[in-house]
Amino acid sequence: MAWDFTTEPEFQEKLDWTNAFVEDKVYKVDALWPHDNYKPTKDLTDQQRNVIQPLKDEVKKHDLWACHLGPELGGQGYGQLKLAMLNEILGKSIWGPRIFGTQAPDTGNAEILAHFGTEEQKARYLEPLLSGDIVSCFSMTEPQGGADPGVFETTATRDGDDWVISGQKFFSSNARFASFFIVMAVTNPGAPLLKRMSMFLVPAETPGINILRNLAHWGEPEDAGTEALIEYDHVRVPEDAMLGGEGNAFGVAQVRLGGGRVHHAMRTVGNAQRCLDMMAERALSRVTKGSTLADKQAVQNMIADSYIEIAQFRLLVLHTAWQIDRHQDYNRARKDIAAIKVLTPRVMEAVAKRAIQIHGALGTTYDLPLTRMLASGLMLALADGPTEVHQTTVAKQVLRGYQPANGLWPSEYLPARRAEAAAELLGEKFEI
Numbered sequence: 001m002a003w004d005f006t007t008e009p010e011f012q013e014k015l016d017w018t019n020a021f022v023e024d025k026v027y028k029v030d031a032l033w034p035h036d037n038y039k040p041t042k043d044l045t046d047q048q049r050n051v052i053q054p055l056k057d058e059v060k061k062h063d064l065w066a067c068h069l070g071p072e073l074g075g076q077g078y079g080q081l082k083l084a085m086l087n088e089i090l091g092k093s094i095w096g097p098r099i100f101g102t103q104a105p106d107t108g109n110a111e112i113l114a115h116f117g118t119e120e121q122k123a124r125y126l127e128p129l130l131s132g133d134i135v136s137c138f139s140m141t142e143p144q145g146g147a148d149p150g151v152f153e154t155t156a157t158r159d160g161d162d163w164v165i166s167g168q169k170f171f172s173s174n175a176r177f178a179s180f181f182i183v184m185a186v187t188n189p190g191a192p193l194l195k196r197m198s199m200f201l202v203p204a205e206t207p208g209i210n211i212l213r214n215l216a217h218w219g220e221p222e223d224a225g226t227e228a229l230i231e232y233d234h235v236r237v238p239e240d241a242m243l244g245g246e247g248n249a250f251g252v253a254q255v256r257l258g259g260g261r262v263h264h265a266m267r268t269v270g271n272a273q274r275c276l277d278m279m280a281e282r283a284l285s286r287v288t289k290g291s292t293l294a295d296k297q298a299v300q301n302m303i304a305d306s307y308i309e310i311a312q313f314r315l316l317v318l319h320t321a322w323q324i325d326r327h328q329d330y331n332r333a334r335k336d337i338a339a340i341k342v343l344t345p346r347v348m349e350a351v352a353k354r355a356i357q358i359h360g361a362l363g364t365t366y367d368l369p370l371t372r373m374l375a376s377g378l379m380l381a382l383a384d385g386p387t388e389v390h391q392t393t394v395a396k397q398v399l400r401g402y403q404p405a406n407g408l409w410p411s412e413y414l415p416a417r418r419a420e421a422a423a424e425l426l427g428e429k430f431e432i
Contacts, residue, residue, distance in 0.1 A: 091267025108256025
């Protein structure tokens with residue numbers, strides 16, 4: 001019977017080193033530059049580069065750089081389970097994913113390029129993306145319909161050997177810093193939804209890309225926003241800019257989304273655990289009404305609930321990662337991938353709110369990271385599709401395993417159960 005919750009000693013050593021490195025080194029970068037982690041290397045100051053590059057070099061020396069990628073691309077080719085445990089640690093830090101070469105959306109975009117890019121595209125964009133020298137943008141959602149592809153209006157039309165992209169995209173992360181965009185556009189409006197769109201690689205310097213506005217999230221300086229409203233005004237790209245073939249945008253997108261949701265969920269586990277750590281420290285340190293907060297039953301309830309929710313969430317994420325590794329098929333784990341996407345914001349919001357409450361007014365200020373952590377939970381309820389969409393996916397997947405009752409009464413209707421049992425076990429007729 002194979003049922004084991006242990007981690008192999010060699011990999012545990014890597015996890016222990018990562019945890020110590022993040023807490024000792026990377027947290028300091030978070031404290032100094034909390035809003036610059038999405039900037040490409042060229043846009044960092046000399047001071048920032050002099051701090052960050054040695055940290056990246058240290059990560060590479062320990063063979064922990066871009067571990068989601070295969071050895072042919074400079075990574076370790078770790079499966080989802082190992083990546084989940086690693087991401088739990090990186091999720092505690094703002095700069096952790098960047099310094100370990102696993103920053104979103106670049107991780108997913110790198111996987112798309114690795115799978116579907118031409119050799120020229122890989123040489124031009126993939127190598128500097130993997131090295132952390134440039135950043136990228138995934139441009140999919142639109143202002144009139146958010147993440148609902150059924151109402152997308154941005155089109156790509158044939159013009160000789162080129163494609164011409166026109167329309168607006170909204171919340172295109174990192175557009176202001178990106179060296180290239182991966183854009184989803186309608187190429188066959190009359191086709192079924194899953195064959196209606198295609199994916200394109202668009203260099204940032206292509207004429208016609210107009211960033212109309214950069215929006216900042218709650219907790220960010222307004223002028224530091226990285227979520228763009230973009231107008232693609234007859235943006236012309238060559239035929240080989242199409243990634244994955246005409247009508248295959250959803251197939252291309254799934255390369256980045258399935259594993260990405262596991263990574264986001266496990267980073268949220270780490271972030272929520274950091275909230276719990278802060279909560280416990282505060283409860284043991286703060287004295288009011290003659291005793292510590294830790295002695296108050298209401299505070300004990302908050303700490304207990306937080307521990308339980310994080311532990312349950314962590315196990316479901318790890319089990320989902322295990323399923324993906326075991327079956328090498330994201331569709332077989334679709335129900336649980338959607339389930340962890342639902343739980344990600346719920347757990348983060350609940351734990352962060354309790355941590356703020358235990359810290360009192362201090363918890364609501366920028367002197368602590370708790371409002372940022374709470375904001376991350378709110379945003380994760382919308383990123384990669386709203387929670388309600390994923391709840392629907394879970395429900396549909398669950399219901400597939402059931403059948404309607406055979407007849408008028410539920411299958412657990414006790415009078416019928418008793419009659420059946422009496423007939424089979426006692427040889428008696430039992431009146432319902």
